[in-house]
Amino acid sequence: LTDPLDVAAINGLYVALGYPPLQGWLLVGGDPCGDHWQGVECVFSNVTGLKLNGAKLGGQLGDSLGLFGSVIEIDLSNNHIGGSIPSPLPPTVRNVSLSNNLFTGSIPGGLSSLAQLLQLSLDNNHLSGEMPDAFQLLTGLNRLDLSGNNLSGQLCPSLGNLSSLSTLNLQNNRLVGTLNVLQDLPLQDLNIENNLFSGPIPAKLLSIPNFRKDGNPFNTTIIPSPLAPAPSFLARAPSSYEQPWKQANGPSSPATLNSATPRKFLTAKTVTGIAVGGILVLIVFILCLLVRCFKGRREKKKANQHELNTYKIPRESTKHSESSLPEGVPMEKVPKEAVMKPLDGYGADSNRMVVIPKPQKENKIDVQSIAESSMHKKDHVVDMTDMDAEFLPPPPPPFFLAKGTTNPVGPTRVTTSRCPMKSPNPSSVKVFTVASLQQYTNSFSEENFIGAGMFGSVYRAKLPDQKVLAVKKLDNTACRQHSDEEFMDLVYNICTTRHANIVELVGYCAEHGQRLLVYEYCRNGTLHDALHTDDEIHQKLSWSVRIRIALGAARALEYLHEVCQPPIVHHNFKSANLLLDEKLEVHVSDCGLAPLIMSPSMSGHLLTAYGSAAPEFDSGSYTHQSDVYSFGVVMLELLTGRKSYDRSRPRGEQYLVRWAVPKLHDIDALSRMVDPSLNGAFTMKSLSRFADIISSCVQREPEFRPPISEIVQELLQMV
Numbered sequence: 057l058t059d060p061l062d063v064a065a066i067n068g069l070y071v072a073l074g075y076p077p078l079q080g081w082l083l084v085g086g087d088p089c090g091d092h093w094q095g096v097e098c099v100f101s102n103v104t105g106l107k108l109n110g111a112k113l114g115g116q117l118g119d120s121l122g123l124f125g126s127v128i129e130i131d132l133s134n135n136h137i138g139g140s141i142p143s144p145l146p147p148t149v150r151n152v153s154l155s156n157n158l159f160t161g162s163i164p165g166g167l168s169s170l171a172q173l174l175q176l177s178l179d180n181n182h183l184s185g186e187m188p189d190a191f192q193l194l195t196g197l198n199r200l201d202l203s204g205n206n207l208s209g210q211l212c213p214s215l216g217n218l219s220s221l222s223t224l225n226l227q228n229n230r231l232v233g234t235l236n237v238l239q240d241l242p243l244q245d246l247n248i249e250n251n252l253f254s255g256p257i258p259a260k261l262l263s264i265p266n267f268r269k270d271g272n273p274f275n276t277t278i279i280p281s282p283l284a285p286a287p288s289f290l291a292r293a294p295s296s297y298e299q300p301w302k303q304a305n306g307p308s309s310p311a312t313l314n315s316a317t318p319r320k321f322l323t324a325k326t327v328t329g330i331a332v333g334g335i336l337v338l339i340v341f342i343l344c345l346l347v348r349c350f351k352g353r354r355e356k357k358k359a360n361q362h363e364l365n366t367y368k369i370p371r372e373s374t375k376h377s378e379s380s381l382p383e384g385v386p387m388e389k390v391p392k393e394a395v396m397k398p399l400d401g402y403g404a405d406s407n408r409m410v411v412i413p414k415p416q417k418e419n420k421i422d423v424q425s426i427a428e429s430s431m432h433k434k435d436h437v438v439d440m441t442d443m444d445a446e447f448l449p450p451p452p453p454p455f456f457l458a459k460g461t462t463n464p465v466g467p468t469r470v471t472t473s474r475c476p477m478k479s480p481n482p483s484s485v486k487v488f489t490v491a492s493l494q495q496y497t498n499s500f501s502e503e504n505f506i507g508a509g510m511f512g513s514v515y516r517a518k519l520p521d522q523k524v525l526a527v528k529k530l531d532n533t534a535c536r537q538h539s540d541e542e543f544m545d546l547v548y549n550i551c552t553t554r555h556a557n558i559v560e561l562v563g564y565c566a567e568h569g570q571r572l573l574v575y576e577y578c579r580n581g582t583l584h585d586a587l588h589t590d591d592e593i594h595q596k597l598s599w600s601v602r603i604r605i606a607l608g609a610a611r612a613l614e615y616l617h618e619v620c621q622p623p624i625v626h627h628n629f630k631s632a633n634l635l636l637d638e639k640l641e642v643h644v645s646d647c648g649l650a651p652l653i654m655s656p657s658m659s660g661h662l663l664t665a666y667g668s669a670a671p672e673f674d675s676g677s678y679t680h681q682s683d684v685y686s687f688g689v690v691m692l693e694l695l696t697g698r699k700s701y702d703r704s705r706p707r708g709e710q711y712l713v714r715w716a717v718p719k720l721h722d723i724d725a726l727s728r729m730v731d732p733s734l735n736g737a738f739t740m741k742s743l744s745r746f747a748d749i750i751s752s753c754v755q756r757e758p759e760f761r762p763p764i765s766e767i768v769q770e771l772l773q774m775v
C-alpha cells in the first residue's frame with residue numbers, strides 16, 4: 057500500500073486541482089502506487105513522480121505538495137493551473153516543470169530549501185515581482201528557465217552561487233540592471249532577450265557558446281567607460297519598443313542609471329558626431345513632413361471625389377475604397393435588411409421553462425438586493441503588468457458624439473417592464489443531485505470533459521431525453537470562499553438574467569459540499585477557439601457572421617448594463633466566454649459570476665483575461681465601461697483573427713490592442729491587418745465602420761467609451 061503521507065498529499069492535490077478526470081485518482085484515500093493512478097510514478101510504496109504534462113488540468117496546486125516524502129520529478133507543464141506556486145515543494149524534488157500554465161504571484165522563497173534541485177522550469181506563466189534571493193544552496197541546479205513571465209527588478213546576488221548552471225533562460229521579462237552576477241557561472245546557454253538589462257555586458261559572458269541578448273537597451277546613452285570600452289554591437293539603434301520602457305521606468309531607466317557617468321568622456325569628436333547626426337535627422341524629419349503634407353492633400357482631394365463622406369473618421373489614407381479590392385475577390389453580399397434572425401426579446405421564453413422546484417432556502421430572495429450587493433462589493437486590485445501603461449490610443453472617432461439624435465432605445469429593444477429582474481415570478485432553476493449528474497456525465501468521464509476555467513471543469517451531460525447540457529463543476533477554491541447561502545444567491549442572480557445571447561442556467565446542484573452549475577450546451581464551443589484553434593469553424597466565420605457575433609455579444613452586454621436593474625457588470629468579458637451554438641449565434645457565458653471572480657483568491661486568475669482587460673484594471677477599478685473596452689478587444693480579434701495576447705508573436709505584436717489600434721485609422725494598414733482567412737470578402741465601408749467602433753471602445757479613458765447601446769445601434773446598421 058502507498059505510504060499514507062503520500063496518499064494524503066495526492067488527495068489534497070486532487071482537491072486543489074478541482075478533481076479533473078484522471079484515471080484512478082480519488083479525493084479520499086486510495087492506493088496510487090498499487091492502482092497505477094494516471095501520471096503517478098512510484099518506487100515500492102512511495103510516490104516518486106507526478107507526470108501530467110498537457111493533461112488539461114485547471115484549478116490550483118494547493119498546499120499539500122510539501123507532504124510528499126520521496127517525489128523526485130514533478131512535470132505539470134502545459135496545463136491551465138493557476139494560483140501561486142506553493143511553498144514548500146517536496147524537499148526531495150530534483151526536476152520541476154510548471155511551464156506553460158497560469159501561475160501568478162512571485163517565485164516562492166521556499167526554493168532555497170530544495171538542495172537537490174537539478175532542473176527548474178517556470179517559464180510561460182504570469183509570475184511577477186522580483187526574484188527571491190533564494191539560490192544559495194542550489195549548487196546542483198543545471199537548468200533554470202524563468203522566461204516568458206513578468207519578472208521585474210535586478211538579478212539577485214545568490215544567482216552567483218549556481219555553480220553547476222549551464223542553461224539559463226530569462227528572456228521576455230522586465231528584468232533590469234547589469235548581468236555582472238552571471239559572469240562566473242559555467243553557462244553554455246544564456247538567453248536574456250527582451251528585458252531591460254543595461255550594460256556593459258561582462259566580457260566573460262561574450263564567450264558563452266549560445267548567448268542571446270537582443271531586445272535589451274544596453275546601448276541607450278551608455279557612455280563607454282575607459283576601463284571597459286563598450287563592444288561595437290552596443291551601438292545599435294534602440295528598437296521601437298524600447299522607447300516606452302525608458303519613459304515608463306523614469307529614474308530607474310537605463311539612461312538615467314548611467315547618468316552618473318562623468319561628462320569628461322564626451323570628447324570633442326563625440327560631440328561633433330552627435331551634432332552632425334542631429335542635423336541629418338532634422339533634415340530627414342522635415343523632408344518626411346513635407347512629403348506627408350503633400351500626400352495628405354492629394355488624398356483628401358481624391359477622397360472627396362470618391363464620396364468617402366460615408367467614412368466617419370478621416371483616415372490617413374483613403375485610397376482603398378471598396379472598388380479598390382483586388383479584382384476577382386468575391387464580395388460578400390450584405391443585404392440591405394438585417395441578416396440577423398429576429399431574437400426573442402430580452403425575456404426568457406416562457407415555453408422553455410422546466411418544472412422547477414424552488415431551491416431550498418428559508419429566506420425570501422430579494423433579487424434586487426442580491427444583485428446590488430454583488431455590484432457594490434469592493435473592487436479588487438489585480439496584479440496586472442503595466443499593459444498599455446504607455447499606450448494612448450488615438451482620439452475617439454466622432455460618430456458616437458455625432459449621433460446625438462439616435463434613439464438609445466432601438467427597434468429591437470424591449471421595454472424595461474420585461475426585464476426579468478422585475479418579473480413578479482423570477483425564473484426558476486432545476487435542482488440536480490450529484491448522483492444524477494454523475495449518471496449524465498458518465499461519472500465525469502474524460503470523454504465528457506470539455507474544458508477547464510478558473511472556477512473548475514466543464515463536462516458534457518446527456519439527459520435521459522437526449523438533451524445535452526454543460527455542467528460546470530466549481531472547484532474547491534471557488535466554493536470555499538462562499539457559504540451555501542451565498543451560492544444560492546449566486547444561482548438566483550444568474551437565473552434571473554435571461555436573454556437570447558446569454559448562456560442559460562438550466563439548474564444547479566449543491567450537495568455533499570459540491571457545487572455545480574448546469575447550463576444549456578453550446579455545440580460550437582467558444583469564439584476564442586473558433587478564431588484561433590478550430591480551422592473548420594474559422595472557415596465559417598464570414599464577415600457578416602462576425603458582425604452578427606459582435607452584435608449578439610453587444611446585445612448581451614446592453615441587456616446586462618442597461619436593461620437589468622441594478623445594472624450588471626460582466627467582469628470577465630473575452631472571446632473565451634462567448635459560446636457559439638449550432639447556428640453560430642453567440643451566447644455570453646459566466647454572466648453573474650462576478651461575485652466569484654471578485655473573491656480574493658480568484659483575483660489573480662483574472663490575468664487569464666490578459667490582453668482583454670481595460671487599463672483601469674490595474675488600479676482595481678472595474679465598471680461597465682471596462683466591459684466595453686473588453687468588447688472592443690473581442691471585435692479586434694474578430695477583425696484580425698489574432699489573439700488578444702499572443703506570446704508566440706514578436707514582442708511588438710504580442711498585445712493585440714497595442715499593435716492594432718494605431719493602425720485602425722489608416723485604411724491601408726487596416727486592410728492589411730484583416731484576418732487573411734476572410735480572403736478580402738468584405739466591403740471597405742463595413743470594415744471601416746467596424747474599426748471605428750473598435751477605436752471608440754478601447755480608448756484609455758473609460759468615460760470616453762460609448763455606452764454599449766450605441767454600439768448595438770451601429771452594428772444593427774451594419775448588418
Ligand SMILES: Nc1ncnc2c1ncn2[C@@H]1O[C@H](COP(=O)(O)OP(=O)(O)OP(=O)(O)O)[C@@H](O)[C@H]1O
Pocket residue numbers: 506507508509510511512513514526528559575576577578579581582628632633635645646664
Ligand atoms: N455552456 C457551454 N457549452 C459548451 N461548452 C462550454 C459551455 N461552458 C463552457 N464550455 C467550455 O468549457 C470550457 C471551460 O469553460 P469555463 O467557463 O469554465 O472557463 P473559461 O471561460 O475558458 O475560462 P475562465 O474561467 O477564465 O473564464 C470553455 O472553454 C468552453 O469550451
